[in-house]
Amino acid sequence: MKTLKISLFSKVILLIVSALFFFSLLFPMWRIELTAPQYPEGLVLQLHANKIAGDVDIINGLNHYIGMKTLHTEDFVEFSILPYVFIFFGLFTLAMIFIAKRKGVIILFVSFVLFGILAACDFYRWNYEYGHNLNPNAAIVVPGMAYQPPLIGYKQLLNFGAFSIPDVGGWMLILAGVLLFGILVKENQWIRSIRKPNIGPVLLFLLSFTLFSCTNYNAVPLELNKDNCDFCKMSIADGKFGAEVITQKGRVYKFDDIQCMVNYCKANQDTKMKVFYVNDFTKENVLIPAETAFFLSGEMIHSPMRGGIIAFSSKNELAAIQPKFNAKSILWDVVYNK
């Protein structure tokens, strides 16, 4: 292999790669999601380059029951080293733009891959250690049970489903690796010896993972007299006043009264709500998006919990009903901030 200069195109890509290295420091690298029935929103552990974040306290509390050691950032020497490692890679990449030697890019890529393997081994080691090294006097001891989260992918631990995947920063690093590999492919003309890795689709595929994680926010129909209102505990018996909210994570909460939904959102402000649906008053149990609906509010409207708010999909339908209830017409933001 001759030490050749690399093309301008590759230099631009290198610039992007170095930016990815630097910016990845601002985002969590890896996440372990835990889902269980009693945590409808799930718990998440986020590993940044320099700290552990997410629901650490709750998870520590849970781990206490099964005798797992509590997690503290300062227990891991890695968190003090990692930021420098990424800064080093970022600077190395920047240097490559000016040095512009193909060999350097190869060294950069190989060292990055080695670092990746090393990091995976280290992560596995910690997982193993925490999952197996349990306090024998714990409240819940399941013989032969270990609580080692998966290195990557999904695993069931007792009643928790643990899901271990790269987070934003991690995807950035992966993208950086892929781009570096792409440069090598381009510069070395490997295309003839190896079947060309079709980078475009691969990139799209990877990006699509981060952008469109497969949550579906379509309305789930209210089942009358089966579903209970998640705020006031009453059975939902009337398909004219109900409402539904779907959270960022795709959890569905149902309500018998639009006011109950508003109250629920007030009471759970740390839950990120994604979409709101309300029953169309003129139809039987049909949910319409709340943001675009038209609302009436008045004393004479007898909704199940006396919120006195009903929703319509069009202004005309609202106008037809309005005189009957002597109610005033309001919009969603007023309803929501009532």
Add this chain to the structure above:
Amino acid sequence: MKNIFYFILLISTLLKANVVEVGVNKPIKSIKKAIAIAKVGDTVLVHKGLYREGNIVIDKKIVFLGIGYPILDGQKKYEVLSVKSDGVIVDGFKIIKSGYATLEDPCGIKVYNKNHVTIQNNILDNNFFGIYIQNGRNCIVKNNKIRAYGKEEQRIGNGIHCWKSDSLQITANTVSGHRDGIYFEFVTNSVIWRNISVKNIRYGLHFMFSNDDAYISNVFKNNGAGVAVMFTRRVKMFNNYFEENWGDAAYGLLLKEISDSYISGNKFIKNTSGIHMEGTSRILIERNIFEANGWGMKIQASCMDNVIKNNNFVGNTFDISTNGSLVLNTFNSNYWDKYEGYDLDKNGVGDVHYHPLSLFAVLTENNPSAMLLFRSFMITLLDKSEKILPSITPDNFVDETPLMHSLSL
């Protein structure tokens, strides 16, 4: 029936009141016409037969009396009977097929803002709402049989629906197949006595924002959930039966945001939870029987200053469960069949304190799937040790004077 008839005739002759008779072979064949002819204080006497006259409005003070259950048919289009005068008595009709699910909530019988109305001895069958008292005072609803055939997935109104009223007596009615058997909202100083409310889709009795009422000796059985009492003060509940309200989130009695109330002499048998309490305070719960329920009582963390004494807890999977740790309620002098203490001084009171809260009940409250481990050896062991040395469950959750023998209630 006959006696009543003669009695009313006697009274009406004394009062110089007339009787206007309606019937197939009487000169007057239309109820509406008879009401138009009748003067204040008269009796409109309707003989057996089928009457389809749309919406019948009673707008003067009369006795509206049916002989042999004449049928008033709303043909699924009209509200059958609208009472728009004080002092009306409606007695002895069979009222069927009111209009359905429109904005106006059509009813079998509806009282509009009037007082001293009596509705008794009627049969209501297949109406959207049965009897509806809107803004009435001193009304009596007595001895009516109210049936509907609501399905889970469709809208249906309530059997006896009372709104913004005062001093009502709801006595000895049977209600089934409606959304809520009996529904009270903004109703004060009223009594619900000796009713049977079964197989209703949502609640046997539903109480909201209704202070100073009592419900006594009623039966609530096989409803979606038994009774829901919400946002209410000073309510008294005596000698009712709450039975067989099974379901995912069902309960015999749901108390939400209730204060200063008295619950005594009731039987909670075979419910998912006998009583489910949220945000209740200053309630005295005594001399009740909790038998064969999944949970005898579920007391959420938001409850305080409640006294639970002299009750029998027998054969429940869990007697008490809570989701909190701060306990501000008292549980003294109950009989717990799970109590294993001894009574050396033979005074009928156990010498060892009893912790009614099982560890496992608390665990499953936070972690329902742990139910898998129920009755496993480890859990039983944990439970036992927890009872002796409470560590996870609140240690002040305690009955200091547990009874050795069940109370005869």
